[in-house]
Amino acid sequence: MAEQSFDVVVIGSGPGGYVAAIRAAQLGKKVCIVERENLGGICLNWGCIPTKALLRSAEVFHLMHRAKEFGLSAGSIGFDLDAVVKRSRGVAKQLSGGIGHLMKKNKITVVMGTATLGKGGVVSVKTEKGSESLKAKDIILATGARARELPGLEADGDLVWTYRHALVAKRMPKNLLVIGSGAIGIEFASFFNTLGAKTTVVEVMDRVLPVEDAEISALAKKAFVKQGMVIKEKTTVKKLDRGNGKVVAHFEAGGKTETAEFDTVISAVGIVGNVEDLGLEELGVKIDRTHVVTDEYCRTGVPGLWAIGDIAGGPWLAHKASHEGVMVAELIGGLHAHPVKATSIPGCTYCHPQVASVGLTEAKAKEQGYDVKVGRFPFIGNGKAIALGEPEGLVKTVFDAKTGELLGAHMIGAEVTEMIQGYVVGKTLETTEEELMHAVFPHPTLSEMMHESVLDAYGRVINF
Numbered sequence: 369m370a371e372q373s374f375d376v377v378v379i380g381s382g383p384g385g386y387v388a389a390i391r392a393a394q395l396g397k398k399v400c401i402v403e404r405e406n407l408g409g410i411c412l413n414w415g416c417i418p419t420k421a422l423l424r425s426a427e428v429f430h431l432m433h434r435a436k437e438f439g440l441s442a443g444s445i446g447f448d449l450d451a452v453v454k455r456s457r458g459v460a461k462q463l464s465g466g467i468g469h470l471m472k473k474n475k476i477t478v479v480m481g482t483a484t485l486g487k488g489g490v491v492s493v494k495t496e497k498g499s500e501s502l503k504a505k506d507i508i509l510a511t512g513a514r515a516r517e518l519p520g521l522e523a524d525g526d527l528v529w530t531y532r533h534a535l536v537a538k539r540m541p542k543n544l545l546v547i548g549s550g551a552i553g554i555e556f557a558s559f560f561n562t563l564g565a566k567t568t569v570v571e572v573m574d575r576v577l578p579v580e581d582a583e584i585s586a587l588a589k590k591a592f593v594k595q596g597m598v599i600k601e602k603t604t605v606k607k608l609d610r611g612n613g614k615v616v617a618h619f620e621a622g623g624k625t626e627t628a629e630f631d632t633v634i635s636a637v638g639i640v641g642n643v644e645d646l647g648l649e650e651l652g653v654k655i656d657r658t659h660v661v662t663d664e665y666c667r668t669g670v671p672g673l674w675a676i677g678d679i680a681g682g683p684w685l686a687h688k689a690s691h692e693g694v695m696v697a698e699l700i701g702g703l704h705a706h707p708v709k710a711t712s713i714p715g716c717t718y719c720h721p722q723v724a725s726v727g728l729t730e731a732k733a734k735e736q737g738y739d740v741k742v743g744r745f746p747f748i749g750n751g752k753a754i755a756l757g758e759p760e761g762l763v764k765t766v767f768d769a770k771t772g773e774l775l776g777a778h779m780i781g782a783e784v785t786e787m788i789q790g791y792v793v794g795k796t797l798e799t800t801e802e803e804l805m806h807a808v809f810p811h812p813t814l815s816e817m818m819h820e821s822v823l824d825a826y827g828r829v830i831n832f
Contacts, residue, residue, distance in 0.1 A: 372477075374400045376700060377491050377504040379483045379646075382409020383416075384677030384689030385510030386467050391694045393474040395701035400477040400502055402493055407467040407478070410512050411686045413460050414532050419555055421456035422535070423718050426562040430720065437757055447563060449540050456535065485647040489672055506672045506700045509660060510693065511646065513639040513678035520607040521547065521635050527615050528608060528633045531556065541565045541632035545617055547605050549576040551717040553636030554592075558719035561597055568598040568628070570605055570619065577717060581729040581778040587762060588780055591721050608633060641679045656681075664707035666696050674700075688713050711776075714792050716785040721761055724788035727776030727795060730766050739769040741801075743825025745817045747781045749832035752812040758782035763821040765791075772800030777821075783814055790818055801826060 375397040378389045386408065389401045406413040425447070435442040471478050479502070481495035491502040515530040517523060523530045529537075534556050542565060546557040549571040561567040569576065569592070575585040576592070576599060589599055603621040610616075615630050640658040653668050653675075654661040660675040662668055668675050674696045677689030691708050698705040714726040733740050747753040747761035761781020768775055777791035794804060801822055809819040816831075823829045 371490075371501040371503055372400070374398045374477070374502060374504040376400070376506045376508065376697075377402065377502050378508045378510055379491065380409060380510035380512055380642075380677075380679075381407045381467065381478075382510060382512050382677060382689065383411045383686040384512075384693045385409065385508065386470065386693075387690040388508050388510060388676060388693030388697045389476050390470060390474050391697035392700060393476050395697060395703070397697075397701065399474075400479060400504070401471065402479045402481060402483045402491065402502075404480070404482045406464050407471070408460075408464040409510075410514075412463045412467065414535060416686050417463055418456040418460045418535050419531075419559075420718055421459040422452060422559050423555060423720075425452045425455065426559045427720065430562050434757065449537060449563075453536055482645075484645065485651060485673075487651070504672075506674065508693070508696055509646070509668075509673065509675040509679055510677050510689065511642040511679050513641045513658075513684060515635070516638040516640050517635065518637055521605060521633075521637070523635055524610070527610050527613070527631070528635060530635060534634050539632075541630075543630045543632070544568070545570065545605075545615070545628070545630040545633045546636060547633065548636035548638070549573075549599075550579070550636060550638070551577075551715070553634065554588075554717060554719045556634050556636065557592075557597060561592075561595060562720065565632075567596070568600065568630070570600045570603045570617075572602070572604050574602050576601065577723060579715065580717075580723060580725055581764060581776070582731060583764060584723060584725070584762070584778045584780050588719070588721070588723055591760065591780075592719075595720070639678065639684055641681075643679060665699060665705070666692050683710065683713055683715065685713060685715065712792060712795050714788045716788065718785060721758075721781050722784045723780050724784040725776065725778040726788055726792050727774065728766060729776055729778065730764075733766050733768075733775045738775060740775065741767045741769045741825040743767070743821040743823065743829075745820040745824055745829065745832060747814075747817065749820070750812075750814060750817050752814050752816070753782065755812070756782060756814075763787075763817040765818075765821045765825055767801055767822075767825050772802060774799065774801070774804070777818075781814075787815055787818060790815060 376392045376399045378385045378401040381403040389399050393399045432442050432445045481493040484492045493500045525533050544565045544567045546553045546569045557569050576589050577585045606618045659681040662680050666674045666676050676692035678684045695705040711727045717723040743765040745763045748759045764778045766776040804822045809816045
């Protein structure tokens with residue numbers, strides 16, 4: 369087939385790739401996007417979106433069991449796992465189809481196939497019908513990442529699962545082991561535990577959700593244990609013995625070893641970038657631990673070649689990828705774009721209770737030499753939280769005592785993943801404690817706790 373020429377070719381249609389393609393098209397560029405599996409990438413099809421659909425089902429199931437607290441009655445409460453999974457897949461399919469509509473709307477050429485980079489801006493794509501050759505001045509790598517698999521802990525899709533297997537579970541685990549307590553692991557632990565699985569979570573670090581503020585991690589652990597989870601910290605899974613429909617896990621902690629039996633294991637020990645078979649080494653692209661090395665503007669060092677999202681390293685978040693996609697498209701379009709600041713990227717975990725944060729933890733701020741003021745406000749002091757029946761949680765803020773700069777915000781409790789954006793906007797606008805104190809928060813809302821936490825940092829808390 370004759371070579372097709374474009375201004376921009378984007379490889380990968382996840383939240384980084386498709387957003388970059390749309391922004392480039394908005395700026396008048398002729399754009400092509402290459403996808404080897406499903407439009408929307410892992411996020412829409414096998415990550416962010418379908419997991420939230422599963423977790424919503426678990427949340428409703430949990431609330432049904434609390435009906436009596438709200439003066440309601442509900443009998444014969446149960447669930448159909450196949451139907452729960454079917455709904456989740458339907459949500460993913462709907463959104464993936466929406467990406468196809470957006471590509472047409474923005475006149476972006478879509479090529480389904482596997483891409484390999486050549487010299488001189490050439491991209492070869494292997495498709496079901498053969499191959500296509502594309503050429504562009506600028507190429508954006510947005511190939512994402514996949515689940516990391518450790519030796520001896522490899523998934524088989526039967527007894528040992530990755531997140532992809534867990535998303536389309538064909539059976540309900542009775543005795544579940546989750547290896548890793550980051551966002552992916554703890555969300556699946558929360559989902560299956562809520563539905564009734566006896567759940568054990570193993571974390572090699574000294575606490576669950578190890579990237580979060582230590583105080584928030586401690587509250588999360590307390591909540592998980594109260595829900596019936598077994599939490600093993602500072603523990604390593606050395607190997608898994610499989611057979612006869614069960615898995616025997618070998619744990620090591622503090623120099624001691626023990627074993628335990630499970631019917632299902634979910635391995636959630638991180639991700640690796642999709643850098644293979646792209647032709648990167650031949651072009652001189654530097655790769656470090658499965659991720660493409662870039663500068664703050666996502667430049668790879670090879671003229672006209674950019675890398676965004678998970679392939680370019682952490683934080684491994686869809687919204688970080690999207691923001692980088694916009695930045696790169698605008699740089700290609702000749703606009704002045706600002707690099708993404710890691711300390712302004714929020715992180716959200718949709719377990720029960722939810723966890724959300726942005727910026728420096730209290731410990732990190734002190735490590736960096738800041739003299740800090742710390743504010744806290746508990747959910748039990750908020751009228752809306754009590755009315756919702758969600759009195760457990762905390763909003764914590766960390767300020768630079770000298771300048772009043774908001775260094776970080778950390779939350780645990782109902783709907784905190786929706787609330788965190790208020791602090792993200794504040795950090796982006798470089799507000800100090802004074803602006804946050806003067807802002808008027810509506811009553812009654814959970815967001816009032818954000819205000820009270822700021823007030824508490826300066827000894828002015830009202831409602832607790």
